[in-house]
Amino acid sequence: MSTTERPRILVVGGGYVGLYAARRILKKMRYAEATVTVVDPRSYMTYQPFLPEAAAGSISPRHVVVPLRRVVRGAEVLTGRVTTIDQDRKVATIAPLVGEAYELPFDYLVISMGAVSRTFPIPGLAEQGIGMKGIEEAIGLRNHVLEQLDKADSTTDEEVRRKALTFVFVGGGFAGAETIGEVEDMARDAAKYYQNVSREDMRFVLVDAADKILPEVGPKLGQYGKEHLESRGIEIYLETSMDSCVDGHVVLKNGLEVDSNTIVWTAGVKPNPALARFGLPLGPRGHVDCNEKLQVNGMDYVWAAGDNAQVPDMVGRRAGNPNAWCPPNAQHALRQAKVLGDNVVAGMRGFPQKEYSHANKGAVAGLGLHKGVAMIVMGKVKIKLKGRLAWYMHRGYHGMAMPTFNRKIRVFADWTLGMFLKREVVSLGAMETPREEFYEAAKPAPAPAAPAQEKAKAS
Template identity: 65%
Template sequence: MGKASGNGKAIPRILIVGGGYVGMYTAHRILKKLGKDEALVTVVDPRSYMTYQPFLPEAAAGSLSPRHVVVPLRSVLKRAEVLTARVTDIDQNRKVATIEPIAGEPYELEFDQLVIAVGSIARTLPIPGLAENGIGFKQIEEAIALRNHVLGQMDIAATTKDEKIRRRALTFVFIGGGFAGIEAIAELEDMARDACKIYPNIRPEDMRWVMVEGSGRILPEVRPALGEYTVHELEKRGIQVKLNTFLESCVNRRVQLSDGTKMVASTIVWTAGVKPNPVVQRFGVPLGERGHVKAGATLQVEGFADVWSAGDGAQVPDLANPGKWCSPSAQHAVRQAKQLADNVVAAVRGFEPREYKHKHVGSVASLGLHKGVADVYNIRLRGWPAWFMHRTYHMSRVPTFNRKIRVIADWTLALFFRREAVGLGSIERPRDEFAEAAGEQRKAA
């Protein structure tokens, strides 16, 4: 169904839907293993880059350049056909996908092997005011916007004479105490605390940082003792941690919590988990109770020999823990992508696929500059050693040698220079000043 090779034989097309962790790593490995006349690899994603999500908190805090947290798909997948578009529908009987490009009419694309790697999206709830006032934290755009927003609120607080406006500007609420939420609030509080040095009339104690978690503990991926240590460390920095508490409303930025707490906050960040991308409902494949694509241990979708899935959006049995599913983590995603690529190559060449099995080695989390927690190979670390392990592990996992060097360069420069506390909120509205000038000129005419 792909294009014809030099000898006139049709080259099979491997269609990879999604250019995130699983999509990019799978495509990269397939391209390394298959010759150019063995298969045509097509990657479809609405973004032209892959985001290394574990580094989003550091990008938001200014410890890493945002450009170094993303990997351009076309640069890494030179032999692949990369389409900046969406797959809106798949006809499994005809083996055809409907492609919706960023401009122009939709069209159909045939495939021989299909990899579903659309990942997950933020899991939100119908809370009044959340859609209008909440900020997500899953993509690089959101990390940059959040950094600009926090520093912009500090600008407002440093300038206004209205105490109510100042208090609202310096109140920051984060919902969700998993890795994303804890790392985000820890890194951004650390950045804002450092930024206070250039704001003479803002002290760290003037700011109010609140972490809201619905369960009885934070960081469920690590042992309870490390979660308790993290709460203690955050509270030492003045961050309020509210467990067994839910967000009930945030209409007009008036935050109301289930424990009766009320506050007005200009910053409301939602990090309360993820759910499978709902687009898979139109892909003609079996789904689990929570909307994940049902896949077997070989990463083949149930009922199909030539459809594959892995990562956050897939329900894959964890052979290392019988009866359980693989957790939605970067650790599993990267390793699943490797096995998935090998299995697709085997299928193209007429061999049997192998099962995926990996024992989770543990987790690491950053709590700001030189602070962290780690639970790896039954070894628990805190403080600087855990922070160093966090950076070392994720630096090793960042794809491409180019990106690794750029990340190391950012960290090295940070040893000698303070991070820039500059908010560029206006960058999200680049035409405002020009439009105003043009409007004034039109009035004058």
């Protein structure tokens, strides 16, 4: 960490908003006008809309992440966590990956911590559940599913086999529907290489407490998505929640009970709970309370955007809805980050700041290879697409939204290769414990037994 007498702009979080806001500030700033410091526990940003495709092996996991130090050159990147912020002193406490925590003074603050999985106190969930918020979880899920096929293929125990081939997904929004669609696709392809496992042996279950799936694309496309997944043999239970999953025994509110080694939790997100320690005004659901200029209410040196911010939707409010708020999605995060970056520089110079206003452009979702739904909004016209064309829209939109030209090329290269080569179905689960085999080979020998005469002396 360098020391400087220049004003410091502290960006807390290196996700979508943090990355783009830092880049924008660096671009708009004059040379040596301020120091930009980005703090995040990871040294990379994850493009979350591609996690289902990474879990299915359609995209290399390395291509779904963007290294912060490479992309925000000119900024300090600190790998660690901001644990508390003293707003009176304008000092943040940083807990680095190793070593003692230390204080870091700042002059301007950007809060871009994103969201974490929203969970409930369900017995067994912490021990059995698999999330889908990070690339590590996507890789882990892929390896885990393929390992279950390996187990089922090699066992003669019918109960073990049935549990290995049952996959339960909780949450029917974008993350849940896309993940189960992609993973089912991968498992169907992988089953072709197993002698004792077929798709008919597998059981996929999708559970949601709401009365529909994919609410982001509207009721008609959501119903199409439900019917499409069901046509692939996926069981969908709506207006149903999970009561418990202790030791993989899943009990649903509707009375259904199944045993499964794979329980994937995608039932929504909530703002990062660390925000409560930052001395900021929070909304009723824990989001940072912002105005239309992305400035935190009552604090002229703090800005926030993305999933951790409560930002007024000015388009909806002008249309007569005084309670309209921007939804937490990549479409808004990208645009908010650019306005936020401009406003930080304007605020630092004492210039007027811009209002954030963006009309919804629609939503796209992929449900596996060549399958998807899309709703494109053009003015007052809504174009609804499904099937292969919607899948092309999904890939095209997210491919272009992927940060940096470097990563765009890599993602499109993965997709192009996938048109000509078969999907990889290799499990690399041993990567999670890479030293285990070496430890078994090199573990310390037991201490030699004491000679007989020494034993006699001792007695």
